[in-house]
Amino acid sequence: xxxxxxxxxxxxxxxxxxxxxxxxxxxxxxxxxxxxxxxxxxxxxxxxxxxxxxxxxxxxxxxxxxxxxxxxxxxxxxxxxxxxxxxxxxxxxxxxxxxxxxxxxxxxxxxxxxxxxxxxxxxxxxxxxxxxxxxxxxxxxxxxxxxxxxxxxxxxxxxxxxxxxxxxxxxxxxxxxxxxxxxxxxxxxxxxxxxxxxxxxxxxxxxxxxxxxxxxxxxxxxxxxxxxxxxxxxxxxxxxxxxxxxxxxxxxxxxxxxxxxxxxxxxxxxxxxxxxxxxxxxxxxxxxxxxxxxxxxxxxxxxxxxxxxxxxxxxxxxxxxxxxxxxxxxxxxxxxxxxxxxxxxxxxxxxxxxxxxxxxxxxxxxxxxxxxxxxxxxxxxxxxxxxxxxxxxxxxxxxxxxxxxx
Numbered sequence: 001x002x003x004x005x006x007x008x009x010x011x012x013x014x015x016x017x018x019x020x021x022x023x024x025x026x027x028x029x030x031x032x033x034x035x036x037x038x039x040x041x042x043x044x045x046x047x048x049x050x051x052x053x054x055x056x057x058x059x060x061x062x063x064x065x066x067x068x069x070x071x072x073x074x075x076x077x078x079x080x081x082x083x084x085x086x087x088x089x090x091x092x093x094x095x096x097x098x099x100x101x102x103x104x105x106x107x108x109x110x111x112x113x114x115x116x117x118x119x120x121x122x123x124x125x126x127x128x129x130x131x132x133x134x135x136x137x138x139x140x141x142x143x144x145x146x147x148x149x150x151x152x153x154x155x156x157x158x159x160x161x162x163x164x165x166x167x168x169x170x171x172x173x174x175x176x177x178x179x180x181x182x183x184x185x186x187x188x189x190x191x192x193x194x195x196x197x198x199x200x201x202x203x204x205x206x207x208x209x210x211x212x213x214x215x216x217x218x219x220x221x222x223x224x225x226x227x228x229x230x231x232x233x234x235x236x237x238x239x240x241x242x243x244x245x246x247x248x249x250x251x252x253x254x255x256x257x258x259x260x261x262x263x264x265x266x267x268x269x270x271x272x273x274x275x276x277x278x279x280x281x282x283x284x285x286x287x288x289x290x291x292x293x294x295x296x297x298x299x300x301x302x303x304x305x306x307x308x309x310x311x312x313x314x315x316x317x318x319x320x321x322x323x324x325x326x327x328x329x330x331x332x333x334x335x336x337x338x339x340x341x342x343x344x345x346x347x348x349x350x351x352x353x354x355x356x357x358x359x360x361x362x363x364x365x366x367x368x369x370x371x372x373x374x375x376x377x378x379x380x381x382x383x384x385x386x387x388x389x390x391x392x393x394x395x396x397x398x399x400x401x402x403x404x405x406x
Contacts, residue, residue: 014136015194017145020145020195021145023187023195024145024149025148025151025152026183027088027125027129027187028125028149028152029152030180030183030187031125031126032152032156033183034064034118034122034180035061035064036156036160037160037161037163037176037180038060038064038164039161039164040161040168041164041168042061043057044172044173045060045108045111049108049111050108056108057108060112063115063116063119064116065119066116067115067118067119067120067122067123068123068126069119069123069366070119070123071091071120071123071124071127072123072126072358072361072365073358073362075087075091075123075124075128075358076127076128076354076355076358077205077216077354078090078207078354079128080131080205080215080355081204081205081206081207082204083199083201084135084197084198084199084354085195085197087354088125088128088129088132089188089191089192090121091122091123091125092121092124092185093121094120095118095121095184096180096184096185096188098118098121099114099178099181100177101114102115103174103177118180125187126361127358128357129149130146130342130346130361131353131354131357132195132198133145133146133149134350134353134357135199136198139287140282140283141283142343142347143278143343143344144278144279144282144283144339146339146343147275147282147335147336147338147339148276148339150275150334150335150342151272151275151276151335155268155269155272159265162265163179203351205352212355215352216355216359218352219349219352219355219360222349224344224404225348225359225360227400227403227404228341228342228344228345228360229345229359231291231337231400232341232345232364233364233367233368233371234371234396234400235333235338235368235393236338236368237371238298238371238389238394239368240368240369240372241371241375241376241386241390242330243372245376246264246327248379249383249386250263250264252381253381254319254320254323267327267328268331270332271329271330271332271334271335272335273332274294274331274333275335275339276335278290278335278336279339287341288340288344288404288405290336291337291340291401292401292402294332294336294337295337295394295395295397295398296398298330298333299394299398301329302329302387302394305383305387306384306387306388308322309383309387310384330390337397342357345360371389371393375389
C-alpha cells in the first residue's frame with residue numbers, strides 16, 4: 001500500500017530526526033520509569049506509612065497504572081481538539097503537581113491518590129506522543145521511529161530499579177518523586193522549546209459528544225485497526241505473562257533470586273536489539289513482513305522450549321540457559337513487533353490519530369492483562385504455563401497476520 005504523505009504538509013514542523021526520536025524516547029522513558037523506579041522504595045514506604053499492613057504499599061504501582069488507563073481514554077480525543085503540545089503539557093503539569101503532593105504525603109491514602117492522579121497525567125505524553133509521530137510521519141518512517149521509542153519500554157524497566165535505589169539513598173523514598181518532578185520539567189521544557197505544534201487548527205475536531213463518538217465509532221469499526229489491536233493484545237499478553245511470573249521463575253524455578261535484577265536487566269538489554277534491528281530493516285522489508293516473521297520465530301522457539309520442558313531431555317546445567325534464551329526471545333519479539341503494529345494501526349487514522357492511539361492502547365493494554373493474570377495464577381514451579389501461553393498467543397498472532405496489509 002502506498003504510504004500517506006500527511007507529514008509533507010508541514011515539513012518545517014519536524015525536528016532533525018535524531019533529536020525528535022531522542023525527545024520522544026525521553027517522554028516515553030518518564031512513563032516507564034514512573035512504574036519500575038518505585039520498586040526499591042516500596043519496603044521503606046510500607047514501614048513508614050502503612051506498618052500495620054505492608055501489602056498496601058504494592059497499590060502504589062497498580063493505582064498509577066489504573067490512573068494511566070483512565071487518562072488514556074481522554075488524552076487522545078482532547079489532543080485532537082486542542083492540539084498535541086497543549087495536551088502533553090497539561091499532562092505533565094498534572095503529573096508534576098501530583099509528584100509534589102506525593103513528596104509531602106504523610107499517609108498512604110494521600111500517596112495513593114497522588115499516584116492515581118500522576119497516572120492520569122502520564123497518559124498525556126504516553127498516548128499523544130504516538131499521535132504526534134503520526135502527524136509528521138507515516139508508514140515505514142513512522143514504524144522506524146516508534147520501534148526505537150518502544151525500545152525504551154524494554155530497556156528502562158531494566159535500569160529503573162537501580163536508578164530509583166540511587167535516588168532513595170540520597171533522599172529516602174521521597175527522592176524518587178523528586179526525580180519524577182525533575183524529569184517531567186525537562187521533558188515538558190524540551191517539547192515546548194523545540195517542537196512545533198503538529199496539528200493545524202483547521203484539522204482539529206471539536207471536543208463535543210457527537211464528534212468524539214463519531215471518531216470512536218470510526219476507529220472501532222475499522223477492520224484494519226481492530227486487527228492490529230488484537231495482534232497487539234496477544235503480543236502484550238504474552239510479554240505481561242512472562243513479567244508476572246519472572247520473579248518466581250528466576251527465584252524459585254531456577255534458584256537465581258539474589259541475582260534476579262542483574263539477570264532481568266541483562267535480558268532486557270539483550271532484547272532491546274530487536275527494536276534497533278527493526279528500525280534498520282523496516283524500510284527494506286516492510287512492517288507486516290517483519291512482524292509476521294517475528295511471530296513465526298516466537299512460535300517455533302516457544303514450541304521447542306515446551307518440548308524441552310515436558311520431556312526433561314536437557315541436563316540440569318542447561319535448563320536455566322535455555323530458559324534465559326527463550327525469555328530474551330519474548331522481549332526481542334516485542335521490540336520487533338510493537339512499533340510496526342502501532343504504525344500499521346494508525347496508518348489510515350491520520351485525521352483522528354489521537355482517538356485512534358487512545359483506543360488501540362486502552363484495548364490492547366487492558367485485554368492483555370486478562371491474558372497475563374491467569375497465566376500468573378497458573379504458575380506451578382515451572383515455566384510450562386508461561387511458555388504454553390506464549391506459544392498460543394504467538395501462534396494466533398501469526399495466523400492473524402495473514403489478514404493484515406502493509
